[in-house]
Amino acid sequence: MRLSKESILIRHCDNSAWQCADNSIAALRSLRLPARNLLPAPLKKVKLWHMDISPEKMLLLSFFACLVGIAHAYIWPSPQLDALEAMRFDPNPFLAFLPSCDADDPLSGRSEISDWIRTAYHDMATHNVVHGTGGMDASIRFAEEQARPEDAGDGFQNTIGELLKFSNRYVSISDVLALAAITAVERCGGPQIAFRGGRIDAGEPNAPGVPEPQQSLDSHIASFARQGFTQTEMIGLVACGHTFGGVQHAPFPDIVPEMNDPNNTLSVAHFDSTYVQFDNNIATEYISGTTQNPLVVGLNETTNSDKRIFSSDGNVTMHSFADSPELFASTCAGLFARMLDTVPNGVQLTEVITPLPVKPDVTLLRLDTSGHKLELLVSVRFWNMAEDPARIVRLLWVDHIGGTSNVTLSGFFTVGQQQQAQRYSPPTSLSIDAAAGITAMRFEVNGKLEDQGGIGFPVQDDVVMSALSCFIADGPSPGRFYIAVRTSAKPTRVYLEAEARDSVDRPIVVEIDAVPPSEPVAANVSYSIWRVGLNANQTFDLFTVGAEFNGVKGTRSGLLTRFKFPPCE
Ligand code: HEM
Numbered sequence: 001m002r003l004s005k006e007s008i009l010i011r012h013c014d015n016s017a018w019q020c021a022d023n024s025i026a027a028l029r030s031l032r033l034p035a036r037n038l039l040p041a042p043l044k045k046v047k048l049w050h051m052d053i054s055p056e057k058m059l060l061l062s063f064f065a066c067l068v069g070i071a072h073a074y075i076w077p078s079p080q081l082d083a084l085e086a087m088r089f090d091p092n093p094f095l096a097f098l099p100s101c102d103a104d105d106p107l108s109g110r111s112e113i114s115d116w117i118r119t120a121y122h123d124m125a126t127h128n129v130v131h132g133t134g135g136m137d138a139s140i141r142f143a144e145e146q147a148r149p150e151d152a153g154d155g156f157q158n159t160i161g162e163l164l165k166f167s168n169r170y171v172s173i174s175d176v177l178a179l180a181a182i183t184a185v186e187r188c189g190g191p192q193i194a195f196r197g198g199r200i201d202a203g204e205p206n207a208p209g210v211p212e213p214q215q216s217l218d219s220h221i222a223s224f225a226r227q228g229f230t231q232t233e234m235i236g237l238v239a240c241g242h243t244f245g246g247v248q249h250a251p252f253p254d255i256v257p258e259m260n261d262p263n264n265t266l267s268v269a270h271f272d273s274t275y276v277q278f279d280n281n282i283a284t285e286y287i288s289g290t291t292q293n294p295l296v297v298g299l300n301e302t303t304n305s306d307k308r309i310f311s312s313d314g315n316v317t318m319h320s321f322a323d324s325p326e327l328f329a330s331t332c333a334g335l336f337a338r339m340l341d342t343v344p345n346g347v348q349l350t351e352v353i354t355p356l357p358v359k360p361d362v363t364l365l366r367l368d369t370s371g372h373k374l375e376l377l378v379s380v381r382f383w384n385m386a387e388d389p390a391r392i393v394r395l396l397w398v399d400h401i402g403g404t405s406n407v408t409l410s411g412f413f414t415v416g417q418q419q420q421a422q423r424y425s426p427p428t429s430l431s432i433d434a435a436a437g438i439t440a441m442r443f444e445v446n447g448k449l450e451d452q453g454g455i456g457f458p459v460q461d462d463v464v465m466s467a468l469s470c471f472i473a474d475g476p477s478p479g480r481f482y483i484a485v486r487t488s489a490k491p492t493r494v495y496l497e498a499e500a501r502d503s504v505d506r507p508i509v510v511e512i513d514a515v516p517p518s519e520p521v522a523a524n525v526s527y528s529i530w531r532v533g534l535n536a537n538q539t540f541d542l543f544t545v546g547a548e549f550n551g552v553k554g555t556r557s558g559l560l561t562r563f564k565f566p567p568c569e
Pocket residue numbers: 110111114115117118121152153154155211212213220237238240241242244245246247248249251252305339
């Protein structure tokens with residue numbers, strides 16, 4: 001196996017073998033290999049990614065796995081997909097942060113999760129399907145957009161203020177906004193919604209384009225058409241969104257009067273009677289004539305936009321929603337997904353993020369202070385696996401000289417969103433002979449091998465952090481950092497990739513070069529130590545290790561925090 005410069009287009013294997021053939025044809029074509037015996041089928045580019053295995057092997061594995069019906073989410077590791085998958089499924093600060101479905105302050109009448117859903121819609125609604133501009137790109141974070149009458153209210157500012165910090169180089173601000181809306185719907189009684197990553201954050205505000213309540217039905221139909229939705233889909237999307245929240249007096253005094261209600265201090269007129277829950281009451285109450293929706297029964301007919309929209313097809317769509325909560329839920333799942341996947345031209349979303357059945361997590365791989373041992377902090381998560389104290393899980397790892405070592409894993413506990421998952425890890429970090437190193441991991445579960453269909457879980461130990469690194473808590477410098485470079489590897493550059501933000505808050509990476517040792521490295525030493533050259537006031541918390549080989553750059557570690565190292569003396 002060697003580092004491949006090829007990029008393979010692989011499409012997630014759904015359920016059918018022909019779909020898989022589709023994927024494999026795409027991959028074959030990308031490799032310029034003949035695909036004579038396969039039926040041609042429409043191809044869709046989904047994701048470009050680089051693997052640490054030869055593309056030919058990857059292709060064959062993908063194809064045969066698909067043909068025998070083994071659906072795979074993606075091949076580990078893939079830094080972006082790993083990060084998106086973890087944010088979607090693992091317990092993490094983002095999911096822990098999301099509030100409950102109840103009103104943020106039960107007496108305010110307002111609910112935070114509704115803000116997140118409305119924020120996602122307003123971000124998307126600038127899309128122009130003809131020109132391919134606007135869409136889910138987090139342009140709603142710009143004060144200029146928020147100041148427009150079409151974006152009245154403080155919900156956008158609040159949402160961005162709360163969620164922006166969860167974005168990073170792999171999960172854009174707009175990915176976070178999309179996932180927040182999805183999680184809000186799913187947690188509050190709604191259907192599962194497909195989540196893709198890969199949105200790209202705008203560098204400036206988009207052209208205006210969010211519909212407003214006082215506008216005519218014709219202009220709303222035209223507006224949704226510009227966004228890429230038919231009239232029927234418009235009715236659906238508005239009903240799906242307006243199953244949450246309501247209209248607040250402060251930004252819309254002409255629609256909702258001051259209520260002077262101690263149980264609704266912000267004077268919010270809700271769209272339905274269950275405004276913190278996803279259900280079809282928005283439709284049943286509308287059809288039964290009991291609705292209090294301020295955009296249906298508001299005193300000012302001009303601003304009754306929901307009334308005009310819902311009745312625009314003779315109430316056919318709303319009747320169908322009222323008759324079937326299941327139809328409403330499945331329609332909303334599809335429409336929300338389309339809304340969130342509406343992106344500017346040129347943005348290539350990932351495949352739908354599904355949980356990896358077996359997912360290692362290399363928290364840290366570093367050379368110890370003696371220079372003779374590699375310390376590996378690793379765990380593995382098995383998705384949809386029930387608890388079983390009698391289960392025996394082993395980690396086997398392969399080294400550079402053809403040896404295999406193993407350790408029995410323990411300390412499992414239940415993790416995961418939506419389904420049961422089990423995480424196993426060695427009792428302590430593994431101490432690996434530095435000369436032998438590590439090239440790949442495999443797992444054994446009650447004797448059954450888990451190795452990604454034979455390719456194993458590759459580990460790169462050519463450029464790793466050195467345990468000589470240390471952090472400074474409060475100082476102009478974040479610490480002193482050293483990178484260990486395997487003597488057999490000949491990188492042209494080695495650097496830290498520090499997480500930072502650009503002038504418009506987009507996550508970026510700042511490369512900080514490391515310098516090689518000035519003295520020649522002794523022949524019997526496995527790693528040379530490179531020193532990272534920090535400028536004054538160059539601060540960061542999160543970083544990865546980067547290396548360049550003959551002009552090809554690659555990230556060599558998971559996201560590390562400088563606090564993983566001891567304080568500097
Ligand atoms: C013609 C189209 C639409 C119009 C005119 C419209 C209008 C409004 C208005 C005036 C509000 C009150 C905002 C506030 O008081 O802060 C609101 C709230 C809301 N809208 Fe829409 N909307 C439309 C479509 C949509 C769509 C398609 C979605 C989502 C799919 C959506 C989701 C929401 C949500 C969740 C709220 C509640 C916000 C909260 O309670 O904080 N809306 N909408």
